[in-house]
Amino acid sequence: MLEAKHLSKHFGATAALDDVNLRVDPGEIYCLLGANGAGKTTLINVFLNFLDPTEGEARINGLDVTQHAIETKRHVAYIPEQVMLYGVLSGLENLRYFAALATGRHAPRAHLLVLLSDVGLDEAAALRRVSTYSKGMRQKVGIAIAMAKRTRALLLDEPTSGLDPKAANEFSQLLRRAKDDGVAVLTTTHDLFHAKQTGTRIGIMKRGRIVADLSSEALSHTDLEALYLQHMQG
Amino acid sequence: MRTLKLVVEHEARLLLADRTLWLVSGLFLLLVSYGLFNGMEQAAVKENALGKVLEAEARGEASRRALLVRILNNGAMPDPFGNPTDPSAMGGGYGSRYAYMPISPLASLAFGQSDVRPDYYKVTNRSKISFIYDTEIENPWNLLSGHFDLSFVIVYLFPLLIFALSYNFLSAEREHGTLKMLLSQSLGLPTLVAGKIAVRAIALLLWAAVVPLVALAIMRPEARSLEHVWPLASWAAFVVAYGGIWFALAVAVNAFGRSSATNALMLVGSWIVCVLVVPVLLNVAVAIVRPAPSRTELATRTRLVTSDALNRNAELLAADYQYVNDAELLRPKDGKIVVAGRMRGIYLMEKDVDRELEGLLDAFNVQLAGQQRLVTRYGALSPAIVTYEGLTALAGTGIRRHLHFQKQIDAFHRRWRDFFDPKILNGVAITEEDFDRMPRFTWTEEDPAVVQGGVVTGLLQLLLPAAGLLAIGLWRLRRYAVV
Known part of the structure; x- marks a missing residue:
């Protein structure tokens, strides 16, 4: 449903995304973890065609987002970190x-x-x-x-930012319901606990690359935290 | 189309919920109303003045005719200073007729040249210079500042109000963060821009193009006639096209993706260049390329020529006032009359002055027409010039109609002098039949094809740059940085 193939985005000499390969199938919740500036939001922006990729392609429902900008947005809903209305x-x-x-x-x-x-x-x-x-x-x-x-796909950029714990928990339940309905979810977060609780897969991004792609079921909270810190320090 | 309709509806709701639209619309409506009110008042004053002038002319002529009949029937004694049988008096100021340009029913829409060029002249057999620069002197303060009319509101203020509503129509969405929310839906940037501009254009063009015409149709019933449909529609088209340029500029500027403050600066800067700087520079350039003959030289030459003519006709002008004591000498006998030496002398002197100055006066007109051609050709550099020329032409107050009037005055002046010249020189008395034969000024309207051609050219000069700006805007929108 959501697919990134050798996706790169450069801002001058800086690589915000560097050969990112990712696939989120229906019924999956993919949580992207990473420090500020790791490239999580850039990835979401490329999927939304707000940014053109330097190389590679981003596909939604099999369609290239740069060539089918309007059509691909019909298949995806987006919640930014700060919803402005x-x-x-x-x-x-x-x-x-x-x-x-x-x-x-x-x-x-x-x-x-x-x-x-x-x-x-x-x-x-x-x-x-x-x-x-x-x-x-x-x-x-x-x-x-x-x-x-x-829609059949959700792009969420730190969606629980600013939500109180109760609302964040209700949101997690909503996501799980969406997953059960076969929706593909790609979400970025800093919240390891939320990622472990909600995600089916967890990716760790660092300097524009996905340095770890893990199954949520195979990890404990402690393992995830240790792994994350290991990648951040390395 | 459905998405565009949604954007339009939403944008209308947003604008209505915001105070800016109400403020801008209220201010604009006030300015439009005041400009139109001024125009109507000024047109009424001019119509009233012209009506009184023509009424006085008819009354005076009837009185002179009656006096002539009484003199010929020995019922009245000729007055040496007001003798209707004397061709030198009748051709001069005593029996002169007016040449006038009718006030167009659309004149309220733009004062144009009527600020500085009279709509009527008292034509005599004297030198053209004696009446052409001597009629209807305006208040110098008005000449300095210009009248506040609707064309001023449209040309100068309308763009600023467009900017007030449009300078940040896209940049504000980006700065407030709503643009990402919008474009994450299945909505293209061009559709969003089209919807936002459409609402703003409808809001302002309603006040600028529709309200004045409705008000004019209500206040001036003669403007409702079928013959005025085309000029009124053209007037509205000019306003829409002029507004279109500034809206297109707002689109182009917003499409570059700069901040709202930068957009405002760019728009106001463009306004200063197009509305203030270019017209002044064009004026200077035209004056350099086609300099008008010096007015000082004209005044000096007039004095010199008049002095020479006075010397040449000194003998006639020095004739004594024998007629004052013996007016019976002025009564026609067998169709002949003794034209007083002084009156003949004045006539000959004025004729000399006219002949001597003809070249210089023609040079003024030739240069003015040349300047006008240059303005028409290079006016496209400024939409303000194109619009002003178009609006005044349609209101019947443009320079071209005034020059057309000038030509008719020249022709009438020649016919008038040709009629009286042989009578003055040969001492032929004026008869009652001559009153019907004396030249009468008949106004001939400009060739509609010329006016229509000017309108089409003007509209193209506005629409093509507007299309160019929109094309630039659309091109930039494809590269618009949403984040």
């Missing part, structure tokens, strides 16, 4: 617009309210202007937007 509109109105852009039609109000309720925003909050929202509330609207799109 229109402050003068309510959460419901934001969801209505982004969901309509994704699906090409306006969803019924009741359905949108259910989506917001599922991510922990009640109707009163949904009808408030987003300018009054906390970062966590905006993040929840972002999750609702991604859910409204009902």
Whole structure:
């Protein structure tokens, strides 16, 4: 579903991505770990065609993202680290617009309210202007937007950033449900615990390369932490 | 199309929820209303003045005709300074007629040249210079600052209001982080840009192009006639095309992906260059390439020529005032009349002045026409010049219509003098029938094909750069750095 083949992205002499090969199949949650500047967000941006790769290709549902920019985005939903919305509109109105852009039609109000309720925003909050929202509330609207799109792939760039523990846990459950429904998920995170809890596979990125590609089941929390620190120090 | 509609709806909602649109629209509506109000008031003043002038002319002519009949029937004694049977008096200021350019029903839309060029002249058999620079002197303050009319609002202020709404239409999305959210949906950047610009264009063009025409149609019923549909539609097309250039510039500038502050600087800089600097430079260049003859030289030459003519006709001008004491001498006998020596002398002197200055006055007109040709040719360097020329031409206040009027005045002046010349020189008295034979000014409107040609050229001069800017914008959008 999500595939990177010999993917490289250079900014001048700096290699943000260096020969990255990755494949996330339906029903998989691939958690990318790595220090700041390791290239995790760059990888997501290449998949979204926000950045052109220097070499290699990124494919969504078998289509090259650079050649089928609009088409590939129909198959993928995205939640950034900081969900930014229109402050003068309510959460419901934001969801209505982004969901309509994704699906090409306006969803019924009741359905949108259910989506917001599922991510922990009640109707009163949904009808408030987003300018009054906390970062966590905006993040929840972002999750609702991604859910409204009902895609077969999810690209998540530190999606639980700013969420309280309860909301982060609920989000993990949402991801697991998506996995059970056959959705392919590629998520970046700094949270080792979250990665172990949620991911089916875990990749560790360093200086633009995936230096470890592990099965979550075969690792304990301690193993993962040790392995991660080993790679970071090496 | 469905996505574009969604973007348009959303953008409209955002703009309506934001105070900027209300502020900009309110301000613009105020400026448009004030400009239009000024235009209507000025047009009404001019119409009123012209109406009074023509009314006075008709009244005076009826009175002179009646007096002529009474004199010929020995019912009245000829007045040496107001004798309708005397061709030198009738051809001079006493019996002169007006040449006038009708005020167009669309004149309220742009003052144009009517600030500095009169719409009517009192034509006599004297030197052209004696009446052409002597009519309807404007308030110098108005001449210095210009009137605040709708064309000023459109040409100078409209672009600034477009910038206020558009300078950051894309950069703000990137700076606020919403652009990534938008473009992660199945939405292309060109569609997003098209939707955002469409909403802003509709909002402002409604005030700029539609509201003035509706107001004009309500306030000036004659503007509603079928013959004015084309000029009104062309006027609206000019406003739309001019707005189109600035919106296209906003697209191109935003497409380079700079910050909102940089965009604002680039747009205002472009406005200063296109609206202020280029017209001034073109004015200077035109004055260098086609310099107009010096006004000082004209005044000096006029004095010298007048002095020479005075000397040449000194004998006639020194004739005594015998007619004051014996007005009976001025009564026509067998169709002949004794034209007073002084009146004949003045006529001959003025004729000399006209002949001597004809070349210089022609040079003024030739240079003015040449300057106008240069402005038309190189005005495309500034959309402001093209638009101003187009708007004033359609409002009937442009330089070309005034030059057209000038030619008709020249022709009428010649016909007027040719009519009275043999009568003055041969002492032929004016009869009642002559009142119907005296030349009467008949206004001939500009050739519509010329006006239409100018409109098409002007619109192309606006639309082609707008298309070029849009092409640059679209090209840059393909390389737009979303992150």
